[in-house]
Amino acid sequence: MKKFTFFLLILCLVLSKLLAKEVDPATAKRVAENFYKYSTNRNSVNLSLNYTEKNEENKPLFYVFSEQNNAGFVIVAGDDAAEPVLAYSYETNFNFATANPSVKYWLEGYKEEIRNAILLQFNPSKETQQKWDNYINNYFETGKTRGGVQPLCKAKWNQNPHENALCPPDPMSDSPNKRCVTGCPATAMAIIMKYHNHPSQGTGSSSYNHPKYGTLSVNYGNESYNFAEMTDSIKGPNNEIARLMYHSGVSCKMQYDANSSGSYVLKSACGDDTTATCEYAYTNFFGYDKNTVRGVQKKDFTDANWKDLIKTELNNNRPIQYSGFGGGGHTFVCDGYDDNDKYHMNWGWGGMNDGFYALNALNPGAGGTGSGEGHYNNDQNACIGIKPAVKLLSSAPVFGLKLNSNITLSVPKITKNTPFNVTVNIGYAGSTAYTTNLSARIFTTDGELVDVIELKNNETFNDGANKSYTFSTNGIDIIQGKYTIGIYSNNSNDNNWTLIRKAGFINPLEVIVDGVPTNLVLNAAIKLPSTTIYEKANYTISVDLKNQTTKDFDGYVSADIFDKDGDYLDSITTPLKVSIKAGQTLSGVNFTKTNSTLSPGTYLVAIFESLDNNEYEILEGFTYENPIEMNILATPLLPDVYENNDNASNSYKLPVNFVGNTANVLTTGSNIHIPSDFDFYSLNLPSGYNYTITGRLHDAQGRGNSLTYSGNVTLAYILGASLTEMNKSITSPIDIKNGGNIIFKITPSYIGLTGSYLMDLTITREINTATNDLNNYSDLEISPNPANQLVTLSLKNNTIREAKITITNSVGQKVKSIENANFSTGKYALDLNDLVNGQYIVKITQGTTSILQKLNISK
Numbered sequence: 066m067k068k069f070t071f072f073l074l075i076l077c078l079v080l081s082k083l084l085a086k087e088v089d090p091a092t093a094k095r096v097a098e099n100f101y102k103y104s105t106n107r108n109s110v111n112l113s114l115n116y117t118e119k120n121e122e123n124k125p126l127f128y129v130f131s132e133q134n135n136a137g138f139v140i141v142a143g144d145d146a147a148e149p150v151l152a153y154s155y156e157t158n159f160n161f162a163t164a165n166p167s168v169k170y171w172l173e174g175y176k177e178e179i180r181n182a183i184l185l186q187f188n189p190s191k192e193t194q195q196k197w198d199n200y201i202n203n204y205f206e207t208g209k210t211r212g213g214v215q216p217l218c219k220a221k222w223n224q225n226p227h228e229n230a231l232c233p234p235d236p237m238s239d240s241p242n243k244r245c246v247t248g249c250p251a252t253a254m255a256i257i258m259k260y261h262n263h264p265s266q267g268t269g270s271s272s273y274n275h276p277k278y279g280t281l282s283v284n285y286g287n288e289s290y291n292f293a294e295m296t297d298s299i300k301g302p303n304n305e306i307a308r309l310m311y312h313s314g315v316s317c318k319m320q321y322d323a324n325s326s327g328s329y330v331l332k333s334a335c336g337d338d339t340t341a342t343c344e345y346a347y348t349n350f351f352g353y354d355k356n357t358v359r360g361v362q363k364k365d366f367t368d369a370n371w372k373d374l375i376k377t378e379l380n381n382n383r384p385i386q387y388s389g390f391g392g393g394g395h396t397f398v399c400d401g402y403d404d405n406d407k408y409h410m411n412w413g414w415g416g417m418n419d420g421f422y423a424l425n426a427l428n429p430g431a432g433g434t435g436s437g438e439g440h441y442n443n444d445q446n447a448c449i450g451i452k453p454a455v456k457l458l459s460s461a462p463v464f465g466l467k468l469n470s471n472i473t474l475s476v477p478k479i480t481k482n483t484p485f486n487v488t489v490n491i492g493y494a495g496s497t498a499y500t501t502n503l504s505a506r507i508f509t510t511d512g513e514l515v516d517v518i519e520l521k522n523n524e525t526f527n528d529g530a531n532k533s534y535t536f537s538t539n540g541i542d543i544i545q546g547k548y549t550i551g552i553y554s555n556n557s558n559d560n561n562w563t564l565i566r567k568a569g570f571i572n573p574l575e576v577i578v579d580g581v582p583t584n585l586v587l588n589a590a591i592k593l594p595s596t597t598i599y600e601k602a603n604y605t606i607s608v609d610l611k612n613q614t615t616k617d618f619d620g621y622v623s624a625d626i627f628d629k630d631g632d633y634l635d636s637i638t639t640p641l642k643v644s645i646k647a648g649q650t651l652s653g654v655n656f657t658k659t660n661s662t663l664s665p666g667t668y669l670v671a672i673f674e675s676l677d678n679n680e681y682e683i684l685e686g687f688t689y690e691n692p693i694e695m696n697i698l699a700t701p702l703l704p705d706v707y708e709n710n711d712n713a714s715n716s717y718k719l720p721v722n723f724v725g726n727t728a729n730v731l732t733t734g735s736n737i738h739i740p741s742d743f744d745f746y747s748l749n750l751p752s753g754y755n756y757t758i759t760g761r762l763h764d765a766q767g768r769g770n771s772l773t774y775s776g777n778v779t780l781a782y783i784l785g786a787s788l789t790e791m792n793k794s795i796t797s798p799i800d801i802k803n804g805g806n807i808i809f810k811i812t813p814s815y816i817g818l819t820g821s822y823l824m825d826l827t828i829t830r831e832i833n834t835a836t837n838d839l840n841n842y843s844d845l846e847i848s849p850n851p852a853n854q855l856v857t858l859s860l861k862n863n864t865i866r867e868a869k870i871t872i873t874n875s876v877g878q879k880v881k882s883i884e885n886a887n888f889s890t891g892k893y894a895l896d897l898n899d900l901v902n903g904q905y906i907v908k909i910t911q912g913t914t915s916i917l918q919k920l921n922i923s924k
Contacts (some may be wrong), residue, residue, distance in 0.1 A: 097139035144180035154420025165414035167395040178426035212404035221416035233278040238323040248326030250551025251314035252413035264352040267562035280667030284512030316346035325740035331360030357450030386448040463496035467568035479679030482540035493526035505536035544631040549573035574750035587689040624656035702738035716745035752804040760826035761794035775818025851921035868911040
């Protein structure tokens with residue numbers, strides 16, 4: 066028996082050598098040169114190998130060849146189970162050391178697919194093998210009309226140093242202007258909007274409280290976008306590009322940070338707040354078609370259907386905002402494809418690494434409906450249907466409206482709760498009559514809507530019309546300061562308001578809201594704390610007061626807090642009793658806040674006076690501003706107890722305590738505390754047992770307990786040499802025979818996001834008995850193979866009567882399992898209807914015996 070076992074071991078090793086499909090550097094270079102000459106219609110090219118990615122056994126996963134005399138590169142697979150050419154470009158050379166993060170994570174997907182193809186000894190599909198033969202032998206169809214769509218987007222924009230000129234300042238930024246980077250979601254949005262040169266004017270407004278930079282607001286309805294001034298490349302300051310970038314970021318509630326900013330792209334993948342997405346922003350603020358813009362996820366499609374969907378979008382001249390995960394989500398622009406099934410990616414990194422990339426390293430890919438969790442490319446998704454809404458094109462009727470006069474007010478100055486009127490003439494030029502709603506609105510100077518002065522519904526304009534309108538209010542509860550009043554129109558059936566064209570007049574109009582004369586005035590600027598104010602923390606503000614009257618002041622002063630709209634929220638402390646002689650000054654009046662309950666955001670602090678502690682008036686703000694802005698920031702997340710665990714070699718070793726044969730492992734108190742934080746945890750499971758691991762993540766997007774989490778994260782695990790992406794849960798149990806080490810990797814769903822989460826694992830064990838895996842594949846026959854819908858499994862070892870059937874995909878994930886399959890006749894009919902095209906391993910297990918065989922599905 067020992068001799069037989071040794072013989073099987075030697076046979077497996079020999080077969081492993083025979084089945085090896087490694088591509089050597091010389092062959093890879095021949096493939097790269099032949100493909101590149103064909104693709105560029107050139108007789109010769111000068112490519113040199115500048116990078117080789119290898120696995121842990123020093124086997125090549127892919128090669129990178131770069132043009133020596135021109136910009137360009139070709140990436141060739143290191144194993145012939147994969148597509149020969151994974152990516153290429155005529156636009157830029159490729160330096161792996163300086164490659165942008167998005168492309169590095171994309172290549173990580175190739176690495177994992179090829180690594181698993183080597184591990185599971187997959188043979189190439191017939192189509193892939195034919196490509197290898199053709200590329201090696203320089204056989205390409207001549208006279209063939211090239212198909213595909215050439216790259217649509219010409220803009221080669223980056224995230225800094227000029228594109229971020231209007232983003233929040235941060236002294237920790239590596240950008241020369243010390244501002245936050247724009248974030249890949251905003252960069253992708255801006256590049257796509259530049260392609261469409263739309264909108265000429267935004268609609269609506271939005272505001273959100275950033276935990277680090279306060280309240281960020283934009284009134285898109287006030288903004289017009291001059292795309293003619295937005296150059297395709299940016300080599301110096303360009304305010305139009307910077308403004309579009311910042312507005313794009315605010316529109317999707319960008320989680321800005323010094324060197325890494327991120328947000329969600331799809332409404333279906335963001336949790337509760339669907340307004341914090343690019344998908345929402347396109348249609349609600351930038352005039353893109355609500356009937357066509359939608360988010361789709363690759364896991365819901367077969368590979369073929371997904372590619373057809375992408376090609377249809379590009380055939381209709383609609384660039385796609387594409388996303389890929391794996392170590393933190395990245396989003397970029399897919400704007401073309403070729404006739405070799407490669408897709409052009411504009412990575413939003415100033416043109417660096419832009420080129421044509423395969424969506425899968427394997428063909429057909431293992432991803433898609435029926436493949437189960439765990440395939441890297443399953444986590445791709447896209448925002449599609451991005452095209453301007455007809456009703457908001459620059460030629461639409463709404464843009465036929467224009468001011469025919471200046472905006473005038475009925476009062477010389479606006480004061481709190483005082484009636485006033487706003488009067489203006491509005492004209493219209495258009496081929497058809499236009500019915501719309503009109504309103505006069507008052508905003509803060511940074512775009513926060515304060516109030517609607519008056520709304521007029523269903524106003525109809527004919528060509529050449531010139532109508533006078535008066536918008537009236539009985540008064541607005543508003544704090545003194547600077548504001549804007551604008552005249553707006555909106556289309557029927559939506560709530561997005563567009564500023565009516567100025568046509569040489571002023572719209573919106575800047576106005577000042579005054580207070581009433583007071584006894585006291587500020588004698589210096591209001592002094593905020595010199596250190597950052599965090600939520601729930603105590604703080605003190607200080608003022609210097611002067612009695613500007615000829616009478617002594619004996620009364621009260623108060624420091625009150627308002628939101629950006631001017632609504633009262635809280636007092637810093639109870640009013641202070643003060644006495645100030647006529648014409649004298651009282652310095653260092655301190656107001657101390659304790660037990661603050663305000664959420665992070667930007668607020669207004671104003672100083673008031675009262676003679677009777679009943680009626681209060683705000684102090685004049687002519688010389689020194691009153692109110693002033695005050696930021697309350699979220700308390701920074703502290704590193705959790707598991708740090709420093711930012712890479713696999715420093716993974717935190719989680720304790721495993723079994724009760725009987727079951728253990729529950731939790732990462733209590735875990736968080737992504739800064740945007741660059743990745744978390745690694747390891748389990749060291751002793752030998753002598755076979756283990757099965759199941760579990761899930763609890764985070765802001767979904768939880769299975771009563772606790773609250775602020776992070777949004779994804780899960781992966783490293784077992785042996787293979788990394789498997791799992792998204793939110795382990796839906797296919799992880800089996801580990803006779804113990805060993807497994808590492809779990811937690812990353813933010815999109816780069817830049819932070820917050821708390823919990824990894825919740827359940828581990829079961831059973832005593833290990835020696836298992837005889839007959840890996841020479843000789844004891845199981847599958848017919849037909851390749852298969853379509855139904856196959857017959859035939860066992861040569863007729864001692865097996867009842868067994869478990871397990872089918873595993875190319876990345877090692879179980880996609881089908883059948884208990885107690887009846888092999889009494891030596892055969893079993895297996896239905897494959899629920900599996901997609903790809904390569905699989907079929908495993909038959911009875912007791913301590915397992916038999917394996919490869920299965921190709923081609924429908």
